Amino acid sequence: MNSSTNQVYPVIWHNNAVSLIDQTRIPNEYTFVEISRSEDMAVAIKTMIVRGAPAIGVAAAYGIYLGATEIHTDNRDEFLNHLENVAEMLRSTRPTAVNLFWAISRMMKIAYETLGTVDEIKQVLFQTAQIINAEDLQTCQAIGDNGLKVLPSNPEKLTLLTHCNAGALATAGYGTALGVVRSAWREGRLARLFADETRPRLQGAKLTAWECVQEGIPVTVITDNMAAHCMKRGLIHAVVVGADRIAANGDTANKIGTYSLALVSKAHNIPFFVAAPLSTIDFSLSDGDQIPIEERDPAEIYQVGDTILTPSGAEFYNPAFDVTPAEFITGIITEKGTFAPGELRRLQEKQVV
Incomplete structure (x- = not known):
């Protein structure tokens, strides 16, 4: 580019x-x-x-x-x-x-x-x-178009929220969750995207916002702990996130903070979608408890650039991902369509994946 x-x-x-x-x-x-x-x-x-x-x-x-x-x-x-x-x-x-x-x-x-x-x-x-x-x-282009079909029909112009970066930068191009956003923007259905900043590496603030700016998609960056407030005020119509691994029962590992976002979405009766290719489903794992969670360098938490944010002597815990239970997921958007988490096993039985 x-x-x-x-x-x-x-x-x-x-x-x-x-x-x-x-x-x-x-x-x-x-x-x-x-x-x-x-x-x-x-x-x-x-x-x-x-x-x-x-x-x-x-x-x-x-x-x-x-x-x-x-x-x-x-x-x-x-x-x-x-x-x-x-x-x-x-x-x-x-x-x-x-x-x-x-x-x-x-x-x-x-x-x-x-x-x-x-x-x-x-x-x-x-x-x-x-x-x-x-x-x-x-x-990714198919995921984007399939996602467009399941977004709320009302209002005509939607405000979506995403977490981390599941855009062109995270794929071969176009994106998964941000692919849905792109398709909505292309078809005139998107009013605005809210992007969680996504601590500690700030992929939402840095990468998702950057992608949107390149294409002229209206984007508002919020801190991770602002999502519930925005939902309560009626600013969000649906949430679309990506995935790094999906267990056979639909439990989904994604960037840390996704689980809490699913919880507040449920509390406000807001649809919560996961967008991912079928290759992200790991049928060898029966549930999300079996998904390995990467832990990264604590410096990602206590340091930004050359600036130290925390006092000497503090300890740190830096899991890169969390697992959202299937019960909090409205649908999993794939290149073959959108499925309820409980339908994934049937896809395997039908040899769709």
Whole structure:
């Protein structure tokens, strides 16, 4: 993207390398990081240069391919053994986002199933990473349009609230929760988006607001603890958030603070939607208690830039995600339609996923 266009693509294959928007520098700087080694991709995912579950999945797919190009052997078994080490390195970066593991598993399955030379396996891995990238963009556009169908019909112009960033920056482009916002804006249904700032890393204030400003979407940033007040005043018509992992029963892990937002939505009788691709559903987990929760550096809480916010001697707890119980979720918006949390098992039985 440049200053004259509003398209945002956070993960791009360009000149034999992966070009990542450095999301740690937005909104102050719009810069790219070129990644040509699998180890550097792992660092980029870990340090949140690239973030958002679908975008992490796309980046990891390219990371597997980059790792494949670094393996110099013609022996198939030796190649696959080394590629397993690359996969494990990438898996260790972010434990909560299931799209990471889904993309790596898909790439590894292709590697094992592809017959032929090592060079032919590498070529198929590259093609698969590109397919994953393209599929995610199409998926997000479908999520946005499906979300538009289930938003409240009254009033005609809606004010929506979102948490964290589930936009183009968090995907291959367009977004999940922010994809719904984009579709509503495109069809003239959106009056305004309220964006939680999303402590401690401020993805809402920095990233979601930035995306909206680029496209001229009216956006109001509020602190995380203002949501209930805004709802009580009638300022919010529906909430749409993303997801990093959804258990089989519909329990949903998303950025820390999502659970409390669901609770206050329920208290004010406001629809609470989760927007996510079907690849985010982890049917191996029966409920949200089994979802691993990443804990991050406490410095994210006590420090902003060079400024220390808290007194020496204080202790910190910094879970990156929380789990919203299915009972507080109105519907899960996917590329195949919107489903009540309790309907997810039926999707699996019908082999929709």
